[in-house]
Amino acid sequence: MAKTIICRCEDVSLEDLIEGFRAGFHDLESLKRYTGFSTGFCQGKSCTAHAARFLSALRGGDDVVADPPRTRPLLHPTSAASFAGQITPGSDRKPT
Amino acid sequence: MKDRADLVIIGGGVIGLSLAYHLAKMGFSDIVILEQGYLCFGASGRNGGGVRQQWSTEDHIELSRQSVAMFRNLSRETGYNIWFRQGGYLFLARNAEMAAQLEQNVKLQNRVGIPTRLLSPAEAQGLVPGLNTQGVEVCSYNGSDGVLFPWPAVWGMAEMAKQLGVEINTFTRVTDIDIKGRTIAKVLTDRGAVATQRVVNAAGGWSWQIARMAGCELPNKPYRHEILVSEPLRPFLHPMVSDLSDGTYFSQTMRGEICGGISDPEEGSSMSTSSSFRFLNRMCQSMIHLLPTLAGVKILRQWAGYYDVTPDGNPILGKVNEVDGFIQLNGFGGHGFMLAPIVGKLAAEWVLRKSEHPIFSKYNLNRFKSGEVKKESLVIG
Numbered sequence: 001m002a003k004t005i006i007c008r009c010e011d012v013s014l015e016d017l018i019e020g021f022r023a024g025f026h027d028l029e030s031l032k033r034y035t036g037f038s039t040g041f042c043q044g045k046s047c048t049a050h051a052a053r054f055l056s057a058l059r060g061g062d063d064v065v066a067d068p069p070r071t072r073p074l075l076h077p078t079s080a081a082s083f084a085g086q087i088t089p090g091s092d093r094k095p096t
Numbered sequence: 097m098k099d100r101a102d103l104v105i106i107g108g109g110v111i112g113l114s115l116a117y118h119l120a121k122m123g124f125s126d127i128v129i130l131e132q133g134y135l136c137f138g139a140s141g142r143n144g145g146g147v148r149q150q151w152s153t154e155d156h157i158e159l160s161r162q163s164v165a166m167f168r169n170l171s172r173e174t175g176y177n178i179w180f181r182q183g184g185y186l187f188l189a190r191n192a193e194m195a196a197q198l199e200q201n202v203k204l205q206n207r208v209g210i211p212t213r214l215l216s217p218a219e220a221q222g223l224v225p226g227l228n229t230q231g232v233e234v235c236s237y238n239g240s241d242g243v244l245f246p247w248p249a250v251w252g253m254a255e256m257a258k259q260l261g262v263e264i265n266t267f268t269r270v271t272d273i274d275i276k277g278r279t280i281a282k283v284l285t286d287r288g289a290v291a292t293q294r295v296v297n298a299a300g301g302w303s304w305q306i307a308r309m310a311g312c313e314l315p316n317k318p319y320r321h322e323i324l325v326s327e328p329l330r331p332f333l334h335p336m337v338s339d340l341s342d343g344t345y346f347s348q349t350m351r352g353e354i355c356g357g358i359s360d361p362e363e364g365s366s367m368s369t370s371s372s373f374r375f376l377n378r379m380c381q382s383m384i385h386l387l388p389t390l391a392g393v394k395i396l397r398q399w400a401g402y403y404d405v406t407p408d409g410n411p412i413l414g415k416v417n418e419v420d421g422f423i424q425l426n427g428f429g430g431h432g433f434m435l436a437p438i439v440g441k442l443a444a445e446w447v448l449r450k451s452e453h454p455i456f457s458k459y460n461l462n463r464f465k466s467g468e469v470k471k472e473s474l475v476i477g
């Protein structure tokens with residue numbers, strides 16, 4: 001049977017969401033932590049909306065994003081060196 | 097929600113849940129837990145999962161030793177895998193004073209049965225290949241310290257408590273405590289009231305607010321503590337690495353991420369959990385300095401939670417003078433997660449009067465009047 005993927009970074013499927021819901025994780029924040037969606041490379045940019053839609057359906061149409069998960073830095077995964085005033089080894093950027 | 101209970105616990109963090117779980121295991125389960133957010137909303141869902149037995153006071157060493165034994169069983173007991181990995185803790189000392197402190201701590205830890213060793217910088221490099229030990233005088237290492245994943249530990253305790261009859265109400269905020277004379281009458285929430293005569297203040301960084309609702313003052317202050325996590329990497333870093341000179345710490349989680357933070361002497365007390373660029377900058381500088389191979393590692397996220405800080409770095413436990421049945425279980429600073437299993441168990445025995453462990457008198461709020469307790473000096477962050 002076809003599998004519906006909710007979160008591609010962490011490979012979380014619709015079945016995983018349903019299992020998490022059945023295990024008692026009924027709000028978006030808890031379901032996120034239980035299944036791991038939104039905790040990977042994109043930090044929820046491509047999955048949170050899908051997860052919210054399906055969670056809302058599981059809850060009979062409830063608004064599940066009245067208090068949505070907080071958006072935190074970083075916008076994109078970025079090397080530690082970028083924030084440390086250091087140059088990544090092997091990169092071609094030269095200190096100015 | 098029940099409108100009456102033998103005991104109400106304010107705060108569904110690891111401390112409140114551990115107490116409830118142990119009470120229920122002992123057959124006492126007429127308990128209502130009130131949590132304003134979801135489980136893991138407080139510090140218990142925001143911490144680094146570090147579990148160490150390297151401390152400077154005998155009480156902390158002994159309590160964390162017993163907690164480690166309990167964490168080792170928690171996955172099996174609850175059915176939630178807490179991913180506890182005992183890769184050790186490596187502390188780095190950079191001057192004579194810190195080195196002397198580590199030496200003294202190691203002696204004390206050895207006496208309590210913790211096999212901590214002092215390591216030369218070269219030996220430390222053997223444990224953490226690539227570690228920059230320039231300027232490091234001496235290190236201490238204990239291989240039975242470790243890291244765990246806090247979320248499943250919280251859920252596991254909550255699930256077990258529920259199965260044993262405890263009522264856990266999430267998204268339920270306590271707004272006031274109704275007191276008649278010296279006696280508690282009820283706890284008021286935004287979803288109704290619960291009549292009770294006993295209330296536990298396990299509200300972590302918010303515990304000072306809960307105490308005020310009961311007409312008490314705690315010396316606890318909330319401090320924002322920031323932390324970050326990287327992309328997952330192949331396992332390569334065994335111990336948690338912590339530099340005593342600036343309070344940097346980082347470890348590799350079972351998911352492969354590097355997770356860590358740093359002390360900030362300029363951080364004042366606040367009720368803020370915002371993220372700062374200053375933290376990102378200082379933390380990245382420090383971790384790359386310690387382990388230069390981390391320079392190219394991508395950071396995924398930073399966040400923050402509260403340390404509930406007391407003047408002597410020790411928790412506030414037990415009764416208060418002003419109100420009967422108002423029990424404190426707070427002030428755990430940056431190390432409440434690792435103490436939660438044993439503190440919950442001892443507090444359950446204390447509540448049921450099965451035993452009177454000395455920590456409930458020693459770490460009572462009254463100590464700040466008599467001034468008798470040894471300060472915990474090995475506090476990070």
Ligand SMILES: Cc1cc2nc3c(=O)[nH]c(=O)nc-3n(C[C@H](O)[C@H](O)[C@H](O)COP(=O)(O)OP(=O)(O)OC[C@H]3O[C@@H](n4cnc5c(N)ncnc54)[C@H](O)[C@@H]3O)c2cc1C
Nearest residue numbers: 107109110111132138139140143146270300401432433434
């Ligand atoms: C970034 C960071 C890293 C840390 N690293 C470590 C570590 O490596 N190892 C370690 O052992 N410890 C660490 N700690 C400390 C540890 O997380 C805490 O000591 C521990 O989680 C405290 O648990 P608690 O149950 O007392 O508090 P919390 O988990 O904060 O729980 C208190 C709960 O009370 C609730 N509450 C507050 N007010 C109300 C109200 N009015 N009504 C209802 N509910 C209310 C809150 O929502 C909260 O969920 C760290 C902390 C932070 C912030």
